[in-house]
Amino acid sequence: MKTEILSKSPKQRMEIEWLLRQDGAQYSAYLDGEVQVVTYSPGGAYPVAAIFGGKRKDPDSLYRYSSEEHRAKAIAERVEVIRKRLEYKEERKKVTSVPKSYEVGDIVYTSWGYEQTNLDFYQVVETRGAATVVVRPIGSRTIRETSWGSADVSPVKDAFIGEEIVCRSTYYGVKIKGHHASKTSETGTHHSSWYY
Numbered sequence: 001m002k003t004e005i006l007s008k009s010p011k012q013r014m015e016i017e018w019l020l021r022q023d024g025a026q027y028s029a030y031l032d033g034e035v036q037v038v039t040y041s042p043g044g045a046y047p048v049a050a051i052f053g054g055k056r057k058d059p060d061s062l063y064r065y066s067s068e069e070h071r072a073k074a075i076a077e078r079v080e081v082i083r084k085r086l087e088y089k090e091e092r093k094k095v096t097s098v099p100k101s102y103e104v105g106d107i108v109y110t111s112w113g114y115e116q117t118n119l120d121f122y123q124v125v126e127t128r129g130a131a132t133v134v135v136r137p138i139g140s141r142t143i144r145e146t147s148w149g150s151a152d153v154s155p156v157k158d159a160f161i162g163e164e165i166v167c168r169s170t171y172y173g174v175k176i177k178g179h180h181a182s183k184t185s186e187t188g189t190h191h192s193s194w195y196y
Helices: 010-019 069-098
Strands: 026-030 033-042 048-053 061-064 106-114 118-128 132-147 149-162 165-170 173-176 179-184 190-193
Touching: 010 033, 010 048, 026 069, 048 069, 061 069, 106 132, 106 149, 106 173, 118 149, 118 173, 118 190, 132 173, 165 179
Parallel strands: none
Antiparallel strands: 026 033, 033 048, 048 061, 106 118, 106 179, 118 132, 132 149, 132 165, 149 190, 165 173, 173 179
8 A cells, every 4th residue: 555645845755755665664744744754664773763844855854763762752842843833833924914004194214225224214195904005205304414424314294205105014014115114203213324
């Protein structure tokens, strides 16, 4: 009877099939195939377990053990680690799927650059549903120069300098032109540098 391998990865499946040719090899799957295990015993000398997680081609662990009990314990511990990781990912997905909420008049900003710190300020001018936000770029004012080529700046509410941009709100903020924007206020001070 051929063993049904639950792997979703062709390369991982090939690795498991190769391991199943070993002496006394047996296949087990846990957590709907998220963990796959091949146990065998070369020439009956010692117990071995190859434990695969996810879709990775190579096993997360491939060890020989001093006894069947040690091997069974190692497999159980690895399954538990991956179970907890999957639970965490599911919980995180639920949390991060809820977009931040915004109101008309809120100010957001993006900070970007490699050797510079560029700031762009935007004001929310409309909200549509739970996750669509319409913003317009606004100007800023210098609060104080911190050096030649850098300053602390604040946004100026209603000082529109561009056209509307329709954006999506995510858990991380409003996504504008590839950058996640964070909330700020008219009194918020942010460092900008345009020379290094």
